[in-house]
């Protein structure tokens with residue numbers, strides 16, 4: 001299936017090219033369907049992608065300073081930019097350059113001088129495929145009830161985030177947030193009211209999250225997991241307490257709970273770089289949740 005690209009909000013193409021005339025020619029061949037942005041070196045491309053993620057990159061190979069191969073390798077090594085297709089637009093036509101292009105991680109290459117038609121067709125094909133993959137990934141990792149990421153996403157994201165934190169020597173905390181006596185809540189009310197409660201708990205937690213790198217997921221039925229990269233034990237404990245209080249403050253009636261209203265128990269754990277491991281981290285967070293439940297619920301235990 002090919003996307004009707006014209007019907008979409010214009011996808012963004014980054015043109016990395018040190019020759020301004022070539023950049024202009026490339027850009028003018030695409031602007032009816034795409035937004036384009038031009039930078040003149042590999043380093044500028046890396047800097048740009050720190051802030052904006054384009055849908056595709058057209059990359060020259062020979063540029064002063066960092067060349068296209070090196071820039072491509074760096075972009076492919078980064079978590080945020082690794083899925084952006086990169087097409088080399090190059091005057092190099094020898095086999096060695098082709099091999100080096102594939103090894104650097106490019107999606108395709110176009111040799112100069114190129115036909116405008118070929119450029120457009122190749123770009124359209126790669127952008128369509130990227131947008132479709134993005135959409136499937138979003139669908140496969142979204143929880144339909146609460147509209148936050150699901151367990152499948154959590155597992156992959158925790159592995160990736162731990163790996164980044166291990167490399168950059170940052171601590172990471174995980175919180176497990178579990179609604180107390182939720183089975184009885186469903187039994188006394190009904191399942192649809194239970195669904196509303198789950199959605200409300202999620203929106204309440206989301207409103208209290210101030211850092212964009214914090215990632216809230218639905219871990220299992222009435223349990224939510226929060227991944228907190230670059231966070232200390234004190235920050236995790238403080239946030240857990242804020243979340244516990246915010247849920248209690250909703251004052252949602254829960255007649256079969258000793259508290260008379262919906263509450264949560266929260267267990268959390270800290271992992272310290274450089275030897276963090278997800279199984280150990282989750283075991284400790286789970287054990288702390290268990291202790292918080294056994295100690296009477298409506299409380300936080302993070303260590």
Ligand SMILES: Nc1nc2c(ncn2[C@@H]2O[C@H](COP(=O)(O)OP(=O)(O)OP(=O)(O)O)[C@@H](O)[C@H]2O)c(=O)[nH]1
Nearest residue numbers: 178179180181182183184186191192194195221222
């Ligand atoms: N309404 C609703 N209920 C759900 C959903 N997913 C899971 N549940 C219910 O969540 C309840 C979780 O029950 P338990 O794991 O026994 O936990 P609990 O009753 O909260 O007990 P504690 O955690 O020990 O306080 C079960 O009754 C599930 O049926 C959902 O999507 N919607």
